[in-house]
Amino acid sequence: MASQWRRSRTGSSLSETGNYQSFNQYAFRLETPPSPVPSTDAFSYIFYKGRRDYPKNRVLYRVDGTDKTLTYAQLEKKSRRFADAIRQKYEIRPNNVVAILAKDKIEYAIAYWGAVAAGAMVAPIPAQSEMSETDVAARLVQAKAKLFITDSELLVLSEVASELAGVIPIVTLDKTTESWPTLDELVEEGSEARVFELKTVQEADEHNVFINRTSGSTGNMKSVLTSHAHYISTMEGTIGTIPKNTNPDTDIWVSPLSLGFFINSKLHIGLNILLGIPVVLMKKTLDETTVDVIARHRITFLFITPPIAARLARADMSECDVSSVKWLLTAGAPMHENLRKTVSDQFGGVHLTLEWATSETMLLAMQVDEGSKLPGSSGTLVNGIQAKVIDTETGEELDAHEEGEILVRNVIARFKGYQDNEVANRDFDGEGWFHTGDFGYLDEDSNVYILDRIKELMKVGEGYGSHVSAVEIESVLFEHPVVSSVVVVGVRNTELQVDQPTAFVILKEAFREETAKTIKDIEKFAATKLTGLRRLTGGVYSVPKYPTTGFKINRRELKKMVPCQKE
Numbered sequence: 001m002a003s004q005w006r007r008s009r010t011g012s013s014l015s016e017t018g019n020y021q022s023f024n025q026y027a028f029r030l031e032t033p034p035s036p037v038p039s040t041d042a043f044s045y046i047f048y049k050g051r052r053d054y055p056k057n058r059v060l061y062r063v064d065g066t067d068k069t070l071t072y073a074q075l076e077k078k079s080r081r082f083a084d085a086i087r088q089k090y091e092i093r094p095n096n097v098v099a100i101l102a103k104d105k106i107e108y109a110i111a112y113w114g115a116v117a118a119g120a121m122v123a124p125i126p127a128q129s130e131m132s133e134t135d136v137a138a139r140l141v142q143a144k145a146k147l148f149i150t151d152s153e154l155l156v157l158s159e160v161a162s163e164l165a166g167v168i169p170i171v172t173l174d175k176t177t178e179s180w181p182t183l184d185e186l187v188e189e190g191s192e193a194r195v196f197e198l199k200t201v202q203e204a205d206e207h208n209v210f211i212n213r214t215s216g217s218t219g220n221m222k223s224v225l226t227s228h229a230h231y232i233s234t235m236e237g238t239i240g241t242i243p244k245n246t247n248p249d250t251d252i253w254v255s256p257l258s259l260g261f262f263i264n265s266k267l268h269i270g271l272n273i274l275l276g277i278p279v280v281l282m283k284k285t286l287d288e289t290t291v292d293v294i295a296r297h298r299i300t301f302l303f304i305t306p307p308i309a310a311r312l313a314r315a316d317m318s319e320c321d322v323s324s325v326k327w328l329l330t331a332g333a334p335m336h337e338n339l340r341k342t343v344s345d346q347f348g349g350v351h352l353t354l355e356w357a358t359s360e361t362m363l364l365a366m367q368v369d370e371g372s373k374l375p376g377s378s379g380t381l382v383n384g385i386q387a388k389v390i391d392t393e394t395g396e397e398l399d400a401h402e403e404g405e406i407l408v409r410n411v412i413a414r415f416k417g418y419q420d421n422e423v424a425n426r427d428f429d430g431e432g433w434f435h436t437g438d439f440g441y442l443d444e445d446s447n448v449y450i451l452d453r454i455k456e457l458m459k460v461g462e463g464y465g466s467h468v469s470a471v472e473i474e475s476v477l478f479e480h481p482v483v484s485s486v487v488v489v490g491v492r493n494t495e496l497q498v499d500q501p502t503a504f505v506i507l508k509e510a511f512r513e514e515t516a517k518t519i520k521d522i523e524k525f526a527a528t529k530l531t532g533l534r535r536l537t538g539g540v541y542s543v544p545k546y547p548t549t550g551f552k553i554n555r556r557e558l559k560k561m562v563p564c565q566k567e
Contacts, residue, residue, distance in 0.1 A: 035384060037412055038232040041198035042209045043117045045232045046273050047076050052248060054276035061106050063281050064254075064293055070106045072276070075113065078187045082114030085190030089181075090147050090169055094119035094196060094207055099145040099168075101125040101136060101161075103153050104259050104281040107173035107183045109269050111149045112259075116209055119196030120147075123211045123223075126260035127154060136161035140168055142223055143211050143419075149183075152176045204229035204413075211419060212262040214359040222418045224359045229413035234362040236412075237382040238271055241366040243327050243353075248275040251300040252324075254293055255279055256286035256308060262359060263331055267303055277301075288315035295321040304343065304352070306333045307548050310485035313342045314508060322347050331355040332552050334438075334450050336475035337376065339485070354378050356448055360415055360427075360434055361385075364408055365448045378440070378450040384412040388433070389441055392454065403441045405454060407433040439469075456555065458490030458499040460533050468501065468533050476529045477503055477540075480522055482511040487546060489555045491538045491562045501530075502538025504558050506545065515542045538562065 040049055056073040063069075086092045098115035100122065102108055115122045123143040125136060140148060140161060150158035151173040159178075162168045170180045198204050210226040255268040268279045280297050284290050286304075288311055293299065302325060304312065309330060325347050330340070335354065344352045356365040356378040364387070365379035381387055387408045389398040398404050409415065409432040417425045427435045439457055440450040452469040460468050470488040477486045485506040490499030503526070511518045519540050526536045547557035 035233060035236045035412055037201050038204045038229040039199065039201045040204060040228070040232070041116075041119075041196065041207070042228045042231050043079075043113060044197060045228075045235070046113070046270060047079075050232070050235065050274050052274060052276055054248065058276050059278050060273060060276070061109060061279055061281060063106060064283065064297070068106055070109065072273070075109055075273070077192060078110045079113040079117050080192045080194065081187045081190035082110055082183065083117035083190065084193055084195055085186035086114065086120075086147060086171075087118050087195050088190070089186065092118045092120050092147060095121055096146045097121045097123050097143045097211060098147045098149065099123040099125060099140055099143055100149045101127060101154055101158055101260065102149060102151040102173050103127050103283075104255055105151060105173050106281065107151075108259055110187070111171075111173060111183055112265065112269055115147075115149075117194075117196060119207070121208050121211045121225075123213075124260040124262060124265055125213075126258040128258065131157075133157055133160040133164060137164035139213055140165035142213065147171065149173065155180075198228055201229070204232070208416060210262065212359055222421055222424045225416035225419055226362070227413060227416050230362070230410065230416065233384055233410060233412040235266070235270060235274065237363050237384050238266070239274065240383050241353075241355075241363075242275075245326055246275075246300075248277050251277050252297050253277055253279045253301045254286070254297065254299045255281055256303055257305065258285075263355075263357065263362075264303065266362060267329075287311045288317070291315075291317060291320050291322075294325060298324040300324055301327040302329070302347075304328055304330045306330065306335060306553055307546060309335065309339060309343050310487075310506065310546060310553070312346055313339055314484045315346070317346055325350055328352045329355055331357055334378070334452055334471045336471050336478065338475050338478040342478075356438075356450060358434075358436055360417075361408060361410065361436075364436075374443075374447055376449055377447045379448055381446040381448060384410055386411050387442060387446070387448065392439070398441075400444050401441050403439065403451065406436050406438045406440055406442070406448065406450075408436055409433050456489070458501055460490075460498055460501065460537075470501070473501055473503070473530060473534055473536070476534075477505065477522065477526060479529075480525050482508055482518055483522065484508045485546075487553055487555065487558060488536075489558050491559050500538035501534065501536050502559075502562060503536055503540045504543050504546070504561070505540060507542055512542075518542070 057071050059069045060072050061070040098120040100111055112122060123145055125139055145168055148162055148168045149171045155176050162170055172180050173183050175182055205227050207228050208225045209228045209231050212224045214222045253272055257264055259265050272279050286308055328347060328350050330352055340352045357363045363382055364385050365381050385408055387406055389404045389406055391398055391404045414432055415434050417428050437454050438450050439452050439454045442448055452471050456470050458468045473488045474486050477483055483505050487504050489502055491502045493500050507518055519542055522540050530536055547554040
């Protein structure tokens with residue numbers, strides 16, 4: 001579980017092994033020692049050293065609607081054989097990049113861990129319907145991919161992307177009409193010999209295992225490097241956040257969105273293997289039309305992203321048996337308390353755990369259960385994570401309950417930063433602190449309160465203006481009975497040079513025929529509830545659904561929907 005932390009006013013230094021020995025003024029540190037600094041590779045950790053002792057014939061994956069399964073023994077054997085084959089055929093060596101763009105098939109896990117077993121860096125690319133050939137090609141070029149793994153459903157797109165990126169060799173997870181080698185063919189060619197192992201702290205820190213493109217950046221996108229040491233330390237921290245009522249011998253999980261999203265792969269191609277919990281792979285994303293998967297498989301854990309939460313919050317789920325669910329988890333963006341409660345109510349009052357994380361850090365804080373929950377809190381710092389808050393204007397370090405930008409660092413394994421992006425790497429300072437871009441505060445017990453993203457804070461009012469949180473306004477509008485979901489953005493008034501708080505709502509189905517009248521009712525409601533700087537000066541707009549980027553709501557696209565406004 002999340003550890004207890006206390007104040008420290010000592011200095012800070014980084015040891016030769018890469019872990020922090022002591023801590024900065026106003027930071028928080030562990031009462032108990034953190035986990036040891038990793039001295040092995042990610043494959044050895046997941047399959048041998050970190051894995052719970054469970055039978056090797058345990059099924060780890062099954063495909064919804066079919067009888068296809070994959071056991072631990074099959075996954076381990078085939079991953080090792082695939083590693084040997086791509087090493088021989090494609091000369092994959094440590095720190096070469098293997099990109100994966102594929103639908104959620106059982107073979108995905110084999111390719112994923114086979115690449116890791118070969119010593120490669122895995123570059124997961126989420127399978128998204130709106131992604132173009134040029135989008136994929138840009139990711140391949142940025143990651144410097146040497147091998148590209150795809151499947152029959154995405155082959156045409158992948159072939160064009162490969163050409164655009166300089167003709168990267170392709171391997172397919174399943175058979176196609178083309179002549180590309182398949183995963184099964186390569187598995188047959190390879191041996192089970194180990195071709196890559198790390199055995200020291202220095203090696204685990206120096207070698208990278210994942211390169212993950214962030215989904216929320218603007219301008220030049222950033223590719224985050226994750227070392228073997230960082231990945232292992234994060235998984236150790238994640239294990240400590242699992243609810244007490246988790247039973248690996250009987251629980252069943254479901255993968256609700258593309259395994260190409262790094263946080264989803266962490267949970268469903270990592271944590272489940274460590275624990276020995278089967279994962280159901282879906283052919284579609286989880287939403288109100290596919291939620292019946294819970295009853296059919298007696299699912300016990302759901303990872304609910306903000307867009308999924310927006311759809312499930314007030315959907316009619318009266319005919320769906322969700323009584324098996326005992327753990328709900330969300331991440332990706334601040335979520336107001338009213339929405340979290342509504343989602344929780346949809347699942348019989350099961351606590352909606354919030355994971356505070358970034359692509360750069362993988363895990364920072366968790367709300368483990370209802371007992372650990374404090375109103376408005378995003379959770380308690382997990383084992384191995386240290387945080388502090390600085391003033392957004394002066395950079396001055398702040399005390400508990402003082403609001404500013406939250407900085408974090410991992411005391412077990414250092415953050416590696418971004419590949420080939422000197423400007424972006426300025427977000428990491430010389431002492432290992434990472435500027436998260438999240439605006440909030442800490443309390444004396446290391447509970448984290450995320451008020452908003454700094455770039456999503458709206459600057460309103462005269463003079464230099466004052467910051468207002470979009471999440472705070474969303475929470476108020478969500479109280480209106482006709483609102484199914486709401487997102488508030490600051491639309492820039494270029495003439496006045498101020499942000500105008502603007503709400504985009506999804507109405508309950510029964511109120512969609514009289515949209516104009518309903519919107520006026522919402523605006524009247526807002527006028528009584530939101531006064532002063534929080535007023536909705538940009539008005540209210542009705543949308544059928546929210547645009548997304550990755551698994552996050554795309555606020556930039558929402559802003560473009562407002563007539564006669566420019567960012």
